[in-house]
Amino acid sequence: MANAQPLLSVRGVSKAFLGVSALENVDFTLQAGEVHALLGENGAGKSTLIKIITGAYRRDEGEVLLEGTPIHPRDVVDAQKLGIGTVYQEVNLLTNLTVAENLFLGRQPKRFGLTDVREMNRRSRAILDTYGLDIDVTAPLANFSVAIQQVVAIARAVDISGKVLVLDEPTASLDAHEVEMLFAVVRQLRARGMGIIFISHFLDQVYEIADSITVLRNGRLIDTVPVAGLDRLKLVSMMLGRQLEADIKRTIDPNTAKSEPLVSLRGLGKRGSVDPLDLDIRQGEVVGIAGLLGSGRTETAQLVFGIERADSGTISVGGAPVNMTSPRKAISQGFAFCPEDRKTDGIVGDLSVRENIIFALQAQRGWMRPLSRSEQEALADRYIAALDIRTSDREKPIKFLSGGNQQKVLLARWLATNPRFLILDEPTRGIDVGAHAEIIRLIIDLCERGMALLVISSELGELVGYSSRIIVLRDRKMVSELTGDEISTDHIMKAIASHGATGEAA
Amino acid sequence: MKNSKYLPLLATFVVFVLGYVICISVFPNMLSTRVAGNLLTDNAFLGITAVGMTFVILSGGIDLSVGSVIAFTGVFLSVILRDTSIHPLAAFAIVLVLTTAFGAAMGGVIFFLDMPPFIVTLAGMFLARGISYLLTTESVPITHPFYSTLQEIYIRMPGGGRLTLIAMIMLAVFALGIILAQRTRFGTYVYALGGNLTSAQLMGVPVAKTTIGIYALSGFLAGLSGIVFSLYTSAGYSLAAVGVELDAIAAVVIGGTLLTGGYGFVAGTFLGICIQGLIQTYIVFDGTLSSWWTKIVIGLLLFGFIALQRGLMWMSERSARNMRHASAAAQASGA
Numbered sequence: 001m002a003n004a005q006p007l008l009s010v011r012g013v014s015k016a017f018l019g020v021s022a023l024e025n026v027d028f029t030l031q032a033g034e035v036h037a038l039l040g041e042n043g044a045g046k047s048t049l050i051k052i053i054t055g056a057y058r059r060d061e062g063e064v065l066l067e068g069t070p071i072h073p074r075d076v077v078d079a080q081k082l083g084i085g086t087v088y089q090e091v092n093l094l095t096n097l098t099v100a101e102n103l104f105l106g107r108q109p110k111r112f113g114l115t116d117v118r119e120m121n122r123r124s125r126a127i128l129d130t131y132g133l134d135i136d137v138t139a140p141l142a143n144f145s146v147a148i149q150q151v152v153a154i155a156r157a158v159d160i161s162g163k164v165l166v167l168d169e170p171t172a173s174l175d176a177h178e179v180e181m182l183f184a185v186v187r188q189l190r191a192r193g194m195g196i197i198f199i200s201h202f203l204d205q206v207y208e209i210a211d212s213i214t215v216l217r218n219g220r221l222i223d224t225v226p227v228a229g230l231d232r233l234k235l236v237s238m239m240l241g242r243q244l245e246a247d248i249k250r251t252i253d254p255n256t257a258k259s260e261p262l263v264s265l266r267g268l269g270k271r272g273s274v275d276p277l278d279l280d281i282r283q284g285e286v287v288g289i290a291g292l293l294g295s296g297r298t299e300t301a302q303l304v305f306g307i308e309r310a311d312s313g314t315i316s317v318g319g320a321p322v323n324m325t326s327p328r329k330a331i332s333q334g335f336a337f338c339p340e341d342r343k344t345d346g347i348v349g350d351l352s353v354r355e356n357i358i359f360a361l362q363a364q365r366g367w368m369r370p371l372s373r374s375e376q377e378a379l380a381d382r383y384i385a386a387l388d389i390r391t392s393d394r395e396k397p398i399k400f401l402s403g404g405n406q407q408k409v410l411l412a413r414w415l416a417t418n419p420r421f422l423i424l425d426e427p428t429r430g431i432d433v434g435a436h437a438e439i440i441r442l443i444i445d446l447c448e449r450g451m452a453l454l455v456i457s458s459e460l461g462e463l464v465g466y467s468s469r470i471i472v473l474r475d476r477k478m479v480s481e482l483t484g485d486e487i488s489t490d491h492i493m494k495a496i497a498s499h500g501a502t503g504e505a506a
Numbered sequence: 507m508k509n510s511k512y513l514p515l516l517a518t519f520v521v522f523v524l525g526y527v528i529c530i531s532v533f534p535n536m537l538s539t540r541v542a543g544n545l546l547t548d549n550a551f552l553g554i555t556a557v558g559m560t561f562v563i564l565s566g567g568i569d570l571s572v573g574s575v576i577a578f579t580g581v582f583l584s585v586i587l588r589d590t591s592i593h594p595l596a597a598f599a600i601v602l603v604l605t606t607a608f609g610a611a612m613g614g615v616i617f618f619l620d621m622p623p624f625i626v627t628l629a630g631m632f633l634a635r636g637i638s639y640l641l642t643t644e645s646v647p648i649t650h651p652f653y654s655t656l657q658e659i660y661i662r663m664p665g666g667g668r669l670t671l672i673a674m675i676m677l678a679v680f681a682l683g684i685i686l687a688q689r690t691r692f693g694t695y696v697y698a699l700g701g702n703l704t705s706a707q708l709m710g711v712p713v714a715k716t717t718i719g720i721y722a723l724s725g726f727l728a729g730l731s732g733i734v735f736s737l738y739t740s741a742g743y744s745l746a747a748v749g750v751e752l753d754a755i756a757a758v759v760i761g762g763t764l765l766t767g768g769y770g771f772v773a774g775t776f777l778g779i780c781i782q783g784l785i786q787t788y789i790v791f792d793g794t795l796s797s798w799w800t801k802i803v804i805g806l807l808l809f810g811f812i813a814l815q816r817g818l819m820w821m822s823e824r825s826a827r828n829m830r831h832a833s834a835a836a837q838a839s840g841a
Contacts, residue, residue, distance in 0.1 A: 096697060097701060105709050105711065106709065114685065
């Protein structure tokens with residue numbers, strides 16, 4: 001197998017965006033009849049590599065060979081014609097068209113110049129039959145579950161392209177049954193000799209379906225290894241990068257652990273999103289949430305803040321149960337939430353720093369009681385000074401600020417509401433080193449002033465540095481809670497890598 | 507249960523039948539081919555442009571320029587037939603080329619400049635109306651003998667009703683429109699654009715060509731509608747057909763097409779036109795009602811249909827969610 005000509009081979013590919021390197025000299029080899037998992041955390045370069053292979057991006061350097069021939073796909077459609085098909089997480093089909101129309105869009109069989117619907121339906125049934133799928137092909141795709149839509153998308157991709165199939169997080173919104181059904185299809189395609197690139201954040205699934213694994217980190221190739229015999233801990237440390245330096249930890253006042261919890265979650269969960277979990281958060285405490293991307297970290301925060309509604313369990317604040325039905329409700333309880341993706345969920349780019357800061361407070365007061373201009377200015381100036389937000393002017397549109405300063409404005413927005421409980425999702429992502437340290441100092445400072453914090457971060461060293469306790473999530477389950485001396489990057493990684501779906505702790 | 511997408515169409519059909527039954531029970535004379543023939547003739551121009559509007563709305567767009575384009579066509583024809591000796595057929599060809607190009611240009615602006623169709627066609631609306639004024643501000647009669655010839659072509663239906671040439675043209679446009687929407691790649695692409703633009707692009711739909719094609723089609727049909735309107739009124743007037751674009755949109759929506767695009771049928775638009783015609787006919791028969799009642803009833807129907815569509819969407823979303831686990835389990839055990 002190894003000495004056969006590879007189906008797809010990527011040699012020394014690099015790609016930079018506006019001078020920032022996203023992919024550096026990466027090699028990747030896919031054999032025919034192989035499921036090859038591509039792993040890495042956010043910003044590792046997975047999606048950039050996939051987009052280069054599927055024609056969505058042009059590479060800056062390097063070459064891509066398909067069956068030994070160099071290819072230069074102009075766009076996604078061009079790559080499809082060459083034999084490389086892609087199925088995305090949010091199925092990119094048209095739910096308003098029928099199953100058959102989706103399979104044959106752009107290449108409908110014709111008779112007398114018009115679409116031969118009967119022939120199209122017949123052929124669609126024949127194609128889906130090979131996947132063991134017996135559905136009404138004349139019904140709109142919207143009538144079917146996401147899993148079936150995935151299979152239809154795969155069937156289309158295979159029928160058009162037929163050599164390489166890229167599955168980009170295909171299982172992210174499927175339940176266990178559906179995943180099994182999808183994997184049966186993937187195994188069948190592997191047996192037919194297709195090369196399949198599988199991207200997933202679920203390590204159990206990777207171990208179940210993949211033959212080999214390529215790990216990327218910070219745009220560089222870490223290694224390509226066969227799955228058989230690969231140690232999970234080794235895999236996780238390849239993905240996260242081993243911190244060699246000793247963990248720096250904050251000294252924690254032992255008395256806080258004994259006080260009454262401010263927020264307590266009991267069996268809080270939502271089907272298909274997060275399994276029920278228990279958690280107490282006390283004043284003056286930072287609870288860290290660790291886990292790989294897609295492990296349910298953000299989903300947990302969204303349940304607590306009422307963005308998603310839990311279908312089981314309770315939240316109590318100061319001992320009294322609260323029905324957390326909306327973010328408004330959460331805000332009225334003194335909660336605040338800085339989301340992960342500040343570009344889409346946080347900042348309003350064209351508005352000024354001042355306007356972005358007063359947002360949440362104004363929303364809390366209601367539009368009937370507007371903050372006066374001088375109050376707004378005083379507030380903005382106070383936080384610009386307090387958080388050291390680097391802006392030439394409080395009226396400057398926030399989009400012109402650096403990532404770190406935008407993050408501080410978002411923090412200021414929530415601090416202005418004077419919260420008791422602050423949730424931070426990836427507060428240090430995509431910001432420079434200096435701002436990084438300031439945000440961490442701010443977290444510790446807020447905590448010492450008695451605020452309760454829940455912080456989600458991929459930076460394990462950082463999480464270990466400021467957390468009083470850390471909970472570890474894996475595959476949408478809480479698998480471990482680390483306290484005191486247990487808090488270390490080592491323990492976190494072991495918990496993430498721990499094997500088995502029954503949820504035993506590390 | 508098979509296809510909930512036919513439900514709005516069915517609802518429109520039921521409304522039409524109910525309306526007709528009410529009309530007949532009040533005025534038994536309305537059950538005649540004469541009434542039917544007049545209804546088709548009176549609404550021919552609206553029907554033709556509504557077919558174009560159906561394609562535009564199915565693709566998720568809107569075309570506000572059609573009323574002005576109809577007026578422009580009438581004015582252009584009346585002026586050119588008055589001032590030159592050109593044959594009306596040649597004039598028809600010229601004006602159709604002009605309106606099609608006008609539509610294509612708007613489609614091009616919408617796609618290449620990534621502008622909302624609402625704004626682009628609003629500009630088109632002012633532009634076409636303005637050019638009509640530029641040609642003439644008066645109502646210019648068309649006296650060419652060929653016009654009289656065309657106006658006298660009709661098929662006598664049993665019962666004495668007349669199916670005029672312009673009614674036939676409208677029926678033909680609907681028939682061709684249905685085939686174009688349901689049985690050609692272009693038609694599927696139109697639905698694809700209305701369904702999800704990003705997905706359509708990723709699946710290889712030629713978005714530029716299709717967008718331009720849709721607005722060119724709407725421009726062509728607005729031109730054809732203008733020709734029919736000039737045959738109907740024997741004149742060109744720059745103030746004519748004001749608000750026709752809104753009547754056309756109303757017919758499309760009452761016909762069960764979703765304003766956000768992706769769902770609907772050309773045949774539904776025909777029913778929408780018939781319902782509007784029916785209300786007008788009722789008012790004519792009654793004789794005491796103000797013609798504004800047409801607008802009031804149309805307004806109420808529009809509200810009703812928008813509510814119906816919302817309800818259907820909500821129901822199908824819910825059933826899809828409920829189906830999810832059941833069907834997945836069934837598939838897993840079947841696979």
